[in-house]
Structures are given as C-alpha cells and as structure tokens.
Amino acid sequence: MSQLSTTTLHNLSAGELGSAYAAGQLSPVEVAEAVIQRVEEREPVLNAFYRFDPAEVRMDAQASERRWRNGTQRGPLDGVPVTVKENIARAGVPMPSGTALAAPKVPSVNAPITDRILENGAVVLGSTTMPDWGMLSSGVSSLHGISRSAWNPEWTTGGSSAGAGSAAAAGYGPLHVGTDIGGSIRLPGTWQGLATLKPSAGLIPLDVPYIGRAAGPMARSVADAALFMSILAKPDIRDYTSRPYPAMDWTMGGIGVSSLRVALHTDAGAGAVPDPEVLAAVEAVAELFAAAGATVERIAAFIDQDMMDGLDNFWRTRSWADYQALPPVEQEKVLPYIAQWCSGGARFDGAETIRNFGRIDQMQKAAIAATSGFDLVISPVAPMAAFPAEQPMPVDDPHQTMAHIAFTVPYNMSGQPAATVNCGFTSDGRPIGVQLAGRIGADDDVLRAAAWYEGERPASAVPDWHLLD
Structure with missing residues (x-):
C-alpha cells in the first residue's frame, strides 16, 4: 500500500x-x-x-x-x-x-x-x-x-x-x-x-x-x-479525413527555443479587442521567448470581420437545419439562447449559404499564409478572462457574432495545432492562457515549446492547484 x-x-x-x-x-x-x-x-x-x-x-x-x-x-x-x-x-x-x-x-x-x-x-x-x-x-x-x-x-x-x-x-x-x-x-x-x-x-x-x-x-x-x-494520436480507418502524419516524439525531451522563429499575434482583426491584462500577460510570454534567444516578430491581423461573420452565419444555418427538423414540442426543449442564435440561419438562401461556407477556405488560406514562415505563433486564447457562469457567451446577445474566438478558430479551419498554457492571472484571480500555434503536423514541437514556457514562466503565472482543495 x-x-x-x-x-x-x-x-x-x-x-x-x-x-x-x-x-x-x-x-x-x-x-x-x-x-x-x-x-x-x-x-x-x-x-x-x-x-x-x-x-x-x-x-x-x-x-x-x-x-x-x-x-x-x-x-x-x-x-x-x-x-x-x-x-x-x-x-x-x-x-x-x-x-x-x-x-x-x-x-x-x-x-x-x-x-x-x-x-x-x-x-x-x-x-x-x-x-x-x-x-x-x-x-x-x-x-x-x-x-x-x-x-x-x-x-x-x-x-x-x-x-x-x-x-x-x-x-x-x-x-x-x-x-x-x-x-x-x-x-x-x-x-x-x-x-x-x-x-x-x-x-x-x-x-x-x-x-x-x-x-x-x-x-x-x-x-x-x-x-x-x-x-x-494513432490512425483509425473510421476517420476518413486522417492524414499520414510522420511519427511524433511525445517525450518532451531536448527542449529549447533559441532557434525558433516566433510570431506575436495580438490583433485578431475581428471580434473583441483583448483586455489590457490579457494583452500584458501574452506579451510577457513573447518577451520570455525573446530573452531565451528566439527571434520574435509581431504580425498583423490575418482574418477580418467578414470572415468571422460568414463563418458564424454558416454555423447558424447548419444548426437551424437541425432545429427546424425537430417537432415543436422538442424545439421548446432547446436552450432559448441557442434557438435564437440559430434562427438567424433561416434568412440565408442557398447562394448566401455557399458564400458563408466559402469563408472557411478564406480563413484557412489567410492563416497558413500569415504563419507559414514561423515555427510558433504566440497569441491570446480569448480576448477576455472568465465571465459569469450563468452567461451563455462572453457577449450575451445571440444576435451578435462570436466575438471571443477570432484568435482560436482560424487554426480549426487551417488544421494547425494550437496549445494553451496558463500565463498569468487577472487582478481578481481569473486565469489567463496563452495560445501557442504551429505548423500542421508539428504538434510535438508545439507541445515542446509549451513545455519550455511552462518550466520557465514566472511564479505569478503558475496555477496553485492546492488552492482548489
């Protein structure tokens, strides 16, 4: 025992x-x-x-x-x-x-x-x-x-x-x-x-x-x-979208960042502007990489609000199709916020839905083009810290575009890996994470960079899990 x-x-x-x-x-x-x-x-x-x-x-x-x-x-x-x-x-x-x-x-x-x-x-x-x-x-x-x-x-x-x-x-x-x-x-x-x-x-x-x-x-x-x-991360024939990735090293050995070319991305080009405390915590991460010898370069926004609006509208239409297929008694069981959100998808005809769907390709192309010259992209995860638990979204209006995912969603569309690590806390104790993104298929390298930061970050950025006991 x-x-x-x-x-x-x-x-x-x-x-x-x-x-x-x-x-x-x-x-x-x-x-x-x-x-x-x-x-x-x-x-x-x-x-x-x-x-x-x-x-x-x-x-x-x-x-x-x-x-x-x-x-x-x-x-x-x-x-x-x-x-x-x-x-x-x-x-x-x-x-x-x-x-x-x-x-x-x-x-x-x-x-x-x-x-x-x-x-x-x-x-x-x-x-x-x-x-x-x-x-x-x-x-x-x-x-x-x-x-x-x-x-x-x-x-x-x-x-x-x-x-x-x-x-x-x-x-x-x-x-x-x-x-x-x-x-x-x-x-x-x-x-x-x-x-x-x-x-x-x-x-x-x-x-x-x-x-x-x-x-x-x-x-x-x-x-x-x-x-x-x-x-x-092992192949399975049931996922017909899988790619033949090379073997990756998950041991996290040989960690170093001095040879990395790193992008600092703090203007998403869409959605909410990052809160000052979030921005300061993320910029401190980039400064730590630079101090260790990494080449850090700030990059401009690579998506825009039209891309975000179009993607959000496509998702509304997709969920509206599911919602509309339900009997009225079942529609009443869906969370009212979601029912209101997806109802906006009813106004788009086939041509507009195709145009909205096309925003995915635009976002994918923009993300890969802007980040392909870098080993790592440092950015906020979300522009804001945690909001009240009862609130469905950071911006509590189902008719507004999702204002909080402009830093994260491009990497879903591009297929690039993106990790998070805690990098600080707000003045009232809410955690702040940094996003570290990389090239497609470089997931182990992204995690190695995350592990390096995790080991080098200041004590003020380290979660004390014993506080939760």
Missing part, C-alpha cells in the same frame, strides 16, 4: 501515477477511491459530469490492479483516471450533446478515442458535460443546467468542453478529452488555467469528422497532455 496520503492522490499527474504503479507504491484502486471522493466533494457545485458511475470505476480499477500485480499492464496509463466529453461515443452510453431532447443517440460501438483509452487500460471515470450542440463557450445547458469553474463557481467553465475543463482543474483525475471546432478545448483551457492541445486536423481520429472539428487532451500540465497524445 502507498505511504502517500489519500487526500493528495487526486492531485498526482498521469506520469506520477504510472511510475508509482510500476514501483508498487500505489494501486489503481487507491487512486480510484481518492478520485471518487474528490468528485463526490466537488460535483454538487461544479456539475462537471453527465455520467459518473463509481461502481464501474471501482471495477475497472480492480482489473487494472490485477494487471499491474501480474505484470500484464497495458502501458503507463493503465489504471490512470480519465474523463471523456459526452459527445465522444461510449458504447451503450447516451449522447445528448448537452440538450434536453428526448431519445438521444445511444451508440452501439465506441469512438476511436474511447477504444484507444480502454486498450491502454485507463479507467474512464465518466462523460463530462457540454452546452447545447456544443455551440456555446460556457457550461450552460438545457439538460445539465450550469457547469461551473473549479476556481470559483461564479465563473464560467468555458466551453464547449465545459465539464472536461472543470474536471481537469478540480482534480477529477489527470487526463481529460475535449472536442473543439472553434476553441472549445482551448477556451476552458484559458479560463481554468489548463494545458491543452487542439491537434492537427485528423491527428486524433474521430468517428464523426467535420470541417474544423478536433479532439484533444486537457490536463494540468503539458507533460500529461503529451503523454495522453501518445495513445490518442
């Missing part, structure tokens, strides 16, 4: 857990019990889980304990607690996608992500919450109510990987999977102090791929995010 106090086990990293299991210092059963206790303590307020089954968690932890005892463990993540977002298929578990609609889809098979997790012996704690159809950057849902920040329940979780963000920050185990079509991994990352990665297009296989959509790790540290990538 471990000599470690069970009150601290939920704070251990995935790397620490794997090493402790291998050394016989910890059992997956001990860890599962500690994490279950943590969830039961925090969940009444945070509301991060859609599905959580302690009995199943205990059973899977016991199976992992037997494997470690018998020397048949499936790898370093065997027995490590993991959560997955509710829109990632788990066989037999309904997928309501945050809505209160009747008869949600119940998948008969796992998504590739779920299969990779189970094949490696990780213990799935459950499915985390999301807002209706994943089209909000908060934890507000017609089904779940409100998910809340682990830092302060008055603050938003970020979204749409809302529950995943709070679960990661609160210590519901070290590894969490979110999905992202415009910033839905990185926004909870910046507003809850996390290390995250929106990977290159198709690097982590999806069973329902879509333009701009990606899934990726959310954790308290870059090392854990990279360790998770070592099992998630």
